[in-house]
Amino acid sequence: MMDEAFLYGIGAAVLVALALVVSAVKITAEYERGVIFRLGRVIEAKGPGLFFIIPLIDRMVKVNLQTVTADIPPQDVITKDNVTVRVNAVTYFNVVDPVRSVVAIQNYRYATSQVAQTTLRSILGQVDLDELLVNREEINSQLQRIIDDLTNPWGIKVTLVDVKDVELPETMRRAMARQAEAERDRRAKVIHALGEMEAAENLGQAAAVLEQHPAAMQLRMLSTMVEVASDKNSTLVFPVPIELLRFFDGMTGSGQNAGGDKEGAVEAQR
Numbered sequence: 001m002m003d004e005a006f007l008y009g010i011g012a013a014v015l016v017a018l019a020l021v022v023s024a025v026k027i028t029a030e031y032e033r034g035v036i037f038r039l040g041r042v043i044e045a046k047g048p049g050l051f052f053i054i055p056l057i058d059r060m061v062k063v064n065l066q067t068v069t070a071d072i073p074p075q076d077v078i079t080k081d082n083v084t085v086r087v088n089a090v091t092y093f094n095v096v097d098p099v100r101s102v103v104a105i106q107n108y109r110y111a112t113s114q115v116a117q118t119t120l121r122s123i124l125g126q127v128d129l130d131e132l133l134v135n136r137e138e139i140n141s142q143l144q145r146i147i148d149d150l151t152n153p154w155g156i157k158v159t160l161v162d163v164k165d166v167e168l169p170e171t172m173r174r175a176m177a178r179q180a181e182a183e184r185d186r187r188a189k190v191i192h193a194l195g196e197m198e199a200a201e202n203l204g205q206a207a208a209v210l211e212q213h214p215a216a217m218q219l220r221m222l223s224t225m226v227e228v229a230s231d232k233n234s235t236l237v238f239p240v241p242i243e244l245l246r247f248f249d250g251m252t253g254s255g256q257n258a259g260g261d262k263e264g265a266v267e268a269q270r
Contacts, residue, residue: 020055033098034060045098063098067159068109072116074167077124079132086167087124087132091116091147097155105154115150116161119143129172136163 028034028047036043037059045063053060074088093112095101101108123143124132132139140161148158168176210216 023055024052026051026053026060028062031064031066033063033065035063035098035102036060042099042103061102063095063101065095065098067092067094070109070113070116072113072120075117075121075124077121079124079129080126081128083129083172084169085124085129085132087120087163088165089116089120089143089161089163091158091162092160093151093156093158095155096157100153100155108151108154108156111154112147112151112156112158116143116147119146119150120163129168132163132166139163 026034026046027050030048033045033047034051035045036053038054038057043058046060070091070093072089072091074086076084077087078084091112095108105111120143123139123146127135127139140163143161143163144158147161148156151158210220
């Protein structure tokens with residue numbers, strides 16, 4: 001009986017020793033760190049790989065160093081120009097100081113999410129709607145900088161904040177569509193007016209050249225006739241210069257005056 005009790009005691013001691021050895025061995029992955037607490041006081045962060053702790057005295061808390069992608073729930077924001085919009089965003093952050101992420105904050109993921117939501121509402125409430133829609137990159141940089149400053153004491157590094165979507169009320173969408181249409185009409189009218197002005201300037205220059213060189217007008221007229229004749233039209237319009245009509249009119253008037261003088265002379269002889 002004594003031998004059996006002794007053997008049982010040795011077996012139990014071996015099992016306890018084995019359990020202590022197993023609990024003393026810790027392994028962390030490459031993206032993890034183990035924060036060691038000894039009798040309630042933080043010692044250091046160990047890892048990655050294999051290391052040992054003192055059983056029943058040391059306690060290890062694993063911290064993941066991978067980048068966390070956290071969605072910021074849709075927030076109802078009133079912009080600086082009193083427009084209500086619904087905005088959602090996403091933030092990327094990771095732990096850079098495992099000790100502070102465990103000691104300084106109870107739940108760094110939840111705390112970072114809450115800070116991101118509060119900062120999003122605060123910053124977007126200070127900008128106009130047009131600035132929110134146009135200067136998206138500048139707003140993202142500002143959000144990232146502010147959130148990173150607030151979470152830095154917790155050992156958190158915010159690498160990126162991106163505003164994903166901005167939902168506008170239906171009335172605001174229609175108003176913006178009308179504004180865009182009016183802007184396009186204004187640009188079209190301005191471009192048309194500039195084209196008319198350039199055309200008038202070019203026509204004025206062409207008229208000055210034709211006035212200095214009358215033969216150029218005849219060449220231009222012949223070129224126009226060739227273009228019209230190439231279309232196989234049954235009717236050909238032939239432009240006659242006004243000067244030529246005046247010349248023939250003068251010739252006709254002179255002939256009539258000469259005939260009248262001759263008839264008067266014959267009557268006088270009779």
